[in-house]
Amino acid sequence: MTRSLTADELVNATTEELSTYLRSGTLNTHALAQSLDYEGLDINDWERIKRIHFCLTERVRDFVTALPDRVRRIKTExxxxxxxxxxxxxxxxxxxxxxxxxxxxxxxxxxxxxxxxxxxxYDIPENRVLKRLLWEIYRTVTNELEAVEYDWRREYWTDDQMAQFNRLYNQNVHLNRIRDGQTISVSGQDMNTARRSRLGIYTDAYALYDTYQRLQADTFDSDITDLLAETLIVPNTTPTLFELFCCFRVIRLLNRYTSGFSLQPIDGQNNALAHLESSDARIEIHHDSTGKLSIHEPLDPTDRPTHPLFARYADALTDYSNSLETLTGDSNDLVLYSGRPDLVIEVYDTTSNDQLVALLLGEVKYSGAEQTFKQGLEELLMYRRFADHDGYLIDDPAVTVTNLLITNGFTTGGTSDTVTHLNGTDLLTPSSDHQHLPDWIRPLVGPIWNRPVTSES
Structure with missing residues (x-):
């Protein structure tokens, strides 16, 4: 029986990988923001997500809890x-x-x-640092977290804690005498004055605001990546976390085994999670995205299929669209099929007008159940049939298409020439234990251009 990854193993492995890629600057944080799935938060803005991470840390919550007593002794001149x-x-x-x-x-x-x-x-350097820090916390708590009615939020900020902080920020006589935090621009001299203060409230405010500034600047020192890892995991996001774990490990394997390639910094204009480049090729790794593919088949309402079975299906879709608009006013495009893989890896020949030469389609299921395996297999093979890049790729002999299904604990008794099935534990194996190039990576690398491949880092 195949072993499943435990939640603790998944958390530890994912946060370790996240820290590594953030420090190296090779992870697209904008694409990462779209992958982080917090229950109750519809946010894919990396700057806002970082503020949420900051406010969920124990240091911030302890600082806010101690404030009512400490602000009575704030410094004045x-x-x-x-x-x-x-x-x-x-x-x-x-x-x-x-x-x-x-x-x-x-x-x-x-x-x-x-x-x-x-x-x-009251408008002195130490108080400017304090008030600006509190404003950053206040606007995040009130705008992002206050309306989240889920248990994970209450584990970090209870309703009573949020209400108490709200009253303190808006009604405390001492804080109100310092100008509005939103209007304060903290200078380096302000920070140095707060850092040298003899009062703990100001040295703590300095340390927290310094952390916040480095976090917002994407300065991924070890304490910043630890902060992100500390607050990465929230309940009900384990499937998404498993997908990220698989993406990170695939990136690691590609980086290890693609001779002549190296991970490159990536800008926000590209929706790839990461990419590797050589002198004449590029490998893009996408999570929960179709990349530059189209896996979408619209239905032309003016061209009714001739086959009676498909004609009935087309009629049913048309009836649904018309009824939905009549009953609710919502419009609905007629779509025969639409899908989005969990993992897409595209390989481009950059010497030939970015020609697509190899592709991997991946589906990830955080389950060892047979029915979930069957569902993932069906979804993956549908992507394979409908993947389009200036034409269906299944009909293009110039593009090698690999299909990868990753589950968490399901055992298969046979093999397939069409689909490679892995379990999460296969990716958990330390890279030092890998002696040979994984078969599912081989079509993506050297053989496409008759290049040598390596089995050593």
């Missing part, structure tokens, strides 16, 4: 300002300034005074 008064004295009289003011009117009004009036200044 006592200043004096010159105020021109008439008939009253506020503070000590500045006689030289008073006499100059009276001289302007010929000393006719002896009720005019210029006073040195004391006031308390």
């Amino acid at each position: 006592h200043q004096r300002e010159h105020i021109d008064t008439q008939g009253e004295v506020r503070g000590s009289i500045n006689w030289s300034a008073t006499l100059r003011t009276r001289s302007e009117t010929g000393y006719a009004d002896r009720s005019r005074f210029v006073c040195n009036t004391p006031y308390t200044e």
Whole structure:
């Protein structure tokens, strides 16, 4: 019986891989954002996701929990300002300034005074760092997390904690005397002053805001990748996590076995999760995306199929579209088939106008159930038939198409020339244990251009 990956193994392996790729700068964070599936959050913006990660950390939550007592002792500076008064004295009289003011009117009004009036200044460097940090936390908690009614959010922020922080930020008399955090621009001098403060609230605020700035700048130091790993896993996203694990391990294997290729930084203009390049070719790895393929077959309402069975199917789709629009007002495109694999790997010859020369279609199922295996197999073979790149690829002998099905614990008794079946544990094997090029990778690499392949990193 094939062993399944446990949740702990999956978490540890995925976070390790994520940290590695983020540090190397070879992971497309915009594509990653679309892959991270938080229940209750419809967010695929990497900047917003990073703020959520930051606010879910234990350090931030501990800092916010301790705030009610700490803000009572925030630092202020006592200043004096010159105020021109008439008939009253506020503070000590500045006689030289008073006499100059009276001289302007010929000393006719002896009720005019210029006073040195004391006031308390809250707009100091340490408070600017503190208030800006709190604003970043506040806007994330209220805009992103507050409306999420799922258990995973309450494990990080309870309803009472959110309500208490909301009241503190909006109603605390000390915080309200510091200008609005949204208007504050924290300077390097402000940060240095907070870092050198003798008060723990400011040194902690400095440390947290420094972490936040590096996170937002995609400066993936070890503590930043640890932060992302700490808050990566939330309940009900295990299937997506398994897909990411499989993608990361496939990237690792490709990087190991594709002679002459290396992982490259990737910009947000490309929707690939990662890509490898050589002097004359490029390999793109896509997760939950069709890449540059089309796996979508529209139905022409003006061209009714001649086969009676398909004609009935087309009629049923037309009836559905018309009824849906009549009953709800929603429109629906007539589609014979549409699909999106969990994994797409495209290999392009960059010396020949980016010609597609090899393709892998992958379906990933976080299950060892026979029925789920059958479902994944059917989906994968449908992708194979409908994959289009200026024509159906199954009919193009110039493009090698590989089909990969990955499950978590299902055992098959035979083999297929059409589909390779792996289990997650096959990818969990440390790379040092691999002595030979995996068969399912072979069509993607050297043989396409008669290049040598390697079995050593």
